[in-house]
Amino acid sequence: MERYFFSFPGTEEAFKISDDIFSRIIDTTDIGIAERQRLKLIVSELYMNAYLHGNKADASKSIEVVMEFGPEEFVAIVKDEGAGLTEARFKEMADSTADLESVSGRGIRIVYKLSDKVRVFKDERGKFCVKSSRKLGERPMLVEK
Amino acid sequence: MEITTKINGDVAVINLEGRLDLNSSNQLKDASREFFSKDNCKLVLNMDRVDFINSSGLGALVSILKEVRNHKGELKISNLAEYVKEIFDITQLSSIFDICEDESHALNSF
Numbered sequence A: 001m002e003r004y005f006f007s008f009p010g011t012e013e014a015f016k017i018s019d020d021i022f023s024r025i026i027d028t029t030d031i032g033i034a035e036r037q038r039l040k041l042i043v044s045e046l047y048m049n050a051y052l053h054g055n056k057a058d059a060s061k062s063i064e065v066v067m068e069f070g071p072e073e074f075v076a077i078v079k080d081e082g083a084g085l086t087e088a089r090f091k092e093m094a095d096s097t098a099d100l101e102s103v104s105g106r107g108i109r110i111v112y113k114l115s116d117k118v119r120v121f122k123d124e125r126g127k128f129c130v131k132s133s134r135k136l137g138e139r140p141m142l143v144e145k
Numbered sequence B: 001m002e003i004t005t006k007i008n009g010d011v012a013v014i015n016l017e018g019r020l021d022l023n024s025s026n027q028l029k030d031a032s033r034e035f036f037s038k039d040n041c042k043l044v045l046n047m048d049r050v051d052f053i054n055s056s057g058l059g060a061l062v063s064i065l066k067e068v069r070n071h072k073g074e075l076k077i078s079n080l081a082e083y084v085k086e087i088f089d090i091t092q093l094s095s096i097f098d099i100c101e102d103e104s105h106a107l108n109s110f
Helices: A012-026 A033-054 A087-095 A107-114 B022-036 B055-070 B082-090 B103-108
Strands: A002-009 A062-069 A073-080 A117-122 A128-135 B002-008 B011-020 B042-053 B074-078 B098-100
Touching: A002 A012, A012 A033, A012 A062, A012 B022, A033 A062, A033 A073, A033 A107, A033 A128, A033 B042, A033 B055, A033 B082, A087 A107, A087 A117, A107 A128, A107 B082, B002 B022, B011 B022, B011 B055, B011 B103, B022 B042, B022 B055, B042 B055, B042 B082, B042 B103, B055 B074, B074 B103, B098 B103
Parallel strands: B011 B042, B042 B074, B074 B098
Antiparallel strands: A002 A062, A062 A073, A073 A128, A117 A128, B002 B011
16 A cells, blocks of 8 residues: 655645645556546645635644555545534535536535545544545446446 | 637637646736627637636636627537536536637637
């Protein structure tokens, strides 16, 4: 298993380069291109959620990211210093399609749809954590009408 | 993100290349504003070379769609990679965008 750990400052500059860092690491794997894009998207959405909604773009707060590439599973854990949400509220946000034409509010839904399992919890230091697990390998495209 | 535009008759075709995310969404909106701010505009966004899109990029597309509608125009999206189309599907945006297989289908569908 390969495991990567990052601690980013909660700055806009770090936010702007974070996706590029995650992409470069994911692109070093031998995972197929479509699957790599999904993994990038999961981490991107979790980081953006932590930056904008968890830390509320507070530069004094940090964001930690763990990416694990196992033989059969990818795991991403993103931790922020925000107040956090209950798992039920998080799931509720993912299920919401109330306003299809809103310009925001799709990130958590994307994470849930692309993950096999999502957990939210506080770690031993009180940081709010979102953990996404996705089994690797050939699988059909998701279609939802 | 690289953005190039061309005019085909009365249709503006905007070719996108690279990542469509929070960093590039304003760039896209700025580049397409001169086209979608005209009444009855006809716009094609060719996403053949978009290799990544996230929720911010989707938000930018929804924002452009609303502007186009406000000006009684039409917007088509074409050449979505399979995994990009998947994101449109899981967010149910496939139901509000007119998605065409390729640019020529998009141009012929106005």
